Amino acid sequence: MGRRKIDIAExxxxxxxxxxxxxxxxxxxxxxxxxxxxxxxxxxxxxFSPAKRPYSFGHPSVNVVADKFLRKNPTSNYVRENDAPDDEVDDIERLRQQLSVVEVHINEEQKKATELDEREKEQETSEAQNKELQNSPVLRRMVEDYVDAIEVSECMLLLAKEPVIGISNRPICKRRRRN
Structure with a gap:
């Protein structure tokens, strides 16, 4: 459906x-x-917000731009590209590009840090749950029961391979009934 034109109104x-x-x-x-x-x-x-709070943004700063605009201080500390030699303009542009790259890296690292913090919290909660389970008497009893069942199974397997002395190991045959 695409964008629709909306009326600009308060x-x-x-x-x-x-x-x-x-x-x-x-x-x-x-x-x-x-x-x-x-x-x-x-x-x-x-x-100013609807709640009458002030907000500002400026580059290099609001004060420098306002002073320049109002002609209080026509020469700011900020190097103007028109007045700077070509090699300084290149340096300024190179520094701006480096700043942009650094800002992108900072944002990426902040995202990674928040993800790592979340993972650490999840790991701490799972470790706490594991400790609770390890100290649980119900879980301990269940493990003991499973160990006992495994031991019984091992004994049964051994008996199936090597019968007890005095008991023959011959197969049991069914006799046919005569009518």
């Missing part, structure tokens, strides 16, 4: 409005980060 329910704000804010900040990393753009985003 969300009426306050809970739905807060959820929509949170999701859209996260997406907007991700897009801004991509833009700053891929294009080297200096940007700042300042917004």
């Amino acid at each position: 969300v009426k329910d306050p809970n739905d409005r807060q959820v929509t704000f949170s999701k859209r804010r996260t997406g907007l900040f991700k897009k801004a980060n991509d833009l700053s990393v891929k294009c080297g753009a200096e940007l700042a985003i300042v917004m």
